[in-house]
Amino acid sequence: MSLRNGARLTSTADGAGRGDFGRALRAEWTKLRTAGETGRLLLLAVALTVAVGFGAAKAVKCPDAGCGQDAVKLALTGVTVGQAVVAVLAVVAVSGEYGTGMIRTTLMAMPNRIIVLTAKATILSTVVLASGTAAVLVSLLACRYILPGNGFTEAHGYALLSLADGPTLRAAVGSVLYLVLVALIGLGVATAVRDAASATGIVLGLLYLFPVVTRVVNDPEWQRHLQQISPMTAGLAVQVTVHLGELPIGPWAGLGVLALWAAAAMLLGSLLLHRRDG
Numbered sequence: 001m002s003l004r005n006g007a008r009l010t011s012t013a014d015g016a017g018r019g020d021f022g023r024a025l026r027a028e029w030t031k032l033r034t035a036g037e038t039g040r041l042l043l044l045a046v047a048l049t050v051a052v053g054f055g056a057a058k059a060v061k062c063p064d065a066g067c068g069q070d071a072v073k074l075a076l077t078g079v080t081v082g083q084a085v086v087a088v089l090a091v092v093a094v095s096g097e098y099g100t101g102m103i104r105t106t107l108m109a110m111p112n113r114i115i116v117l118t119a120k121a122t123i124l125s126t127v128v129l130a131s132g133t134a135a136v137l138v139s140l141l142a143c144r145y146i147l148p149g150n151g152f153t154e155a156h157g158y159a160l161l162s163l164a165d166g167p168t169l170r171a172a173v174g175s176v177l178y179l180v181l182v183a184l185i186g187l188g189v190a191t192a193v194r195d196a197a198s199a200t201g202i203v204l205g206l207l208y209l210f211p212v213v214t215r216v217v218n219d220p221e222w223q224r225h226l227q228q229i230s231p232m233t234a235g236l237a238v239q240v241t242v243h244l245g246e247l248p249i250g251p252w253a254g255l256g257v258l259a260l261w262a263a264a265a266m267l268l269g270s271l272l273l274h275r276r277d278g
Contacts, residue, residue: 188265
């Protein structure tokens with residue numbers, strides 16, 4: 001085979017690969033968009049995130065200077081609840097296909113399982129990124145007007161919440177990325193387990209049981225280590241804007257820990273999907 005012919009074949013293969021991925025993206029977007037649960041779950045995730053943040057901001061008073069509250073983290077409290085709905089959405093995006101047997105049709109139309117899973121992850125991440133951004137921005141905007149009435153004023157050492165402030169911007173961007181990574185954990189676990197109830201239990205257990213176990217442990221050093229590897233505790237360190245030296249792990253390093261959990265879940269899901277017939 002001549003060099004020119006080899007280059008032409010390589011170019012054709014690359015084009016086919018891109019075409020396959022494009023078709024997979026369109027297929028996954030259609031499936032997610034037309035699934036009855038998707039819209040409701042996304043609206044619920046946004047509503048819960050905003051509502052819990054709003055409630056937390058209304059409940060906390062700061063009548064004296066130096067009340068010690070982190071206003072930004074307080075405004076983003078709802079992420080700890082909204083993440084559960086995001087995890088369920090990710091699980092449903094996969095388990096629904098297994099429940100109906102549609103996964104076999106999907107894999108027959110697109111035998112390359114890596115392309116299928118990557119397309120699912122891309123579409124899911126994009127949808128969660130958009131809804132998470134809306135939830136975080138509305139939460140911050142609402143608390144920008146609520147908190148001053150509860151004593152979070154410049155006289156008490158609190159400026160108005162603003163994305164122009166570096167730590168606030170980091171917390172906002174990090175919170176959105178946090179939700180995307182939670183979705184990828186849900187996607188990877190659901191692909192590996194295939195059963196919706198089991199996958200949901202595993203993901204929610206990873207998120208919420210680690211902090212409980214940490215409180216049970218009496219040794220401060222072990223507590224710190226558990227906090228450093230806990231998906232939720234480490235990941236949500238990105239929201240903290242005050243007393244950073246007291247954190248068990250830095251904000252971006254903590255989000256990196258969550259990213260490792262997401263990568264591990266996706267890798268496991270990919271390996272098991274590759275070995276199974278659907």
